[in-house]
Amino acid sequence: MSLNLGRTSFGNPANTGNVLTREATEELFNSWVLNPKLKTHMQQVAWLMKCWADEKVNLDEAGQWKWEMAGLLHDADWDQWPDLHCKKIIEELEQRNIDPEIIRAIASHGHLHFGVEPVTQMDKMLYAFDELSGLIHAYSLMRPGGYEGMEIKGIKKRLKEKSFAANVSREDINDACERAGIQLDDLLAFIIPRQAGISSRVL
Secondary structure (H helix, E strand, C coil): CCCCCCCCCCCCHHHCCCCCCHHHHHHHHHHHCCCHHHHHHHHHHHHHHHHHHHHCCCCCHHHHHHHHHHHHHCCCCCCCCHHHCCHHHHHHHHHCCCCHHHHHHHHCCCHHHHCCCCCCHHHHHHHHHHHHHHHHHHHHHHCCCCCCCCCHHHHHHHHCCCCCCCCCCHHHHHHHHHHHCCCHHHHHHHHHHHHHHHCCCCC
């Protein structure tokens, strides 16, 4: 089954700046995503995106929401329509006249699957957080203290174990860090404390 989208252009430039309200986003999120574990993953990625937009890109609240929204909806169609991932959510957002930057970030979060290279900073960070967030959360679930006391060296040790979180691509992690121009240790140091604070957040 190919998930290649067959295109690299998304949305209408005239819709730049258009976003869903938080209420509309949450309605879409909750109606499309029924799996609690997938919801947790998407919420964690969304929070990391918001934190990065705030702390590293110095965006205002509107800019932060664009990044957060991309994170919150990046896997929205995976639960009920895996054969249409990411096609269905992209088409839904295009029909709702959403900012092309958000749609493109979602389209590029798995370039080997969807055929869309991550180009913008939003693209690259969504790609990076998607893989690492899941791996770090899996690690937290096997630790007695969860996120408490979690260290970078522990995560890197697990990264070397192919059987641990086997569905998380080590190649994608390395590729994402290289594309974003960020060292793995620096990205892990950013994710751990922020994801710890959002681990129990629900919409």
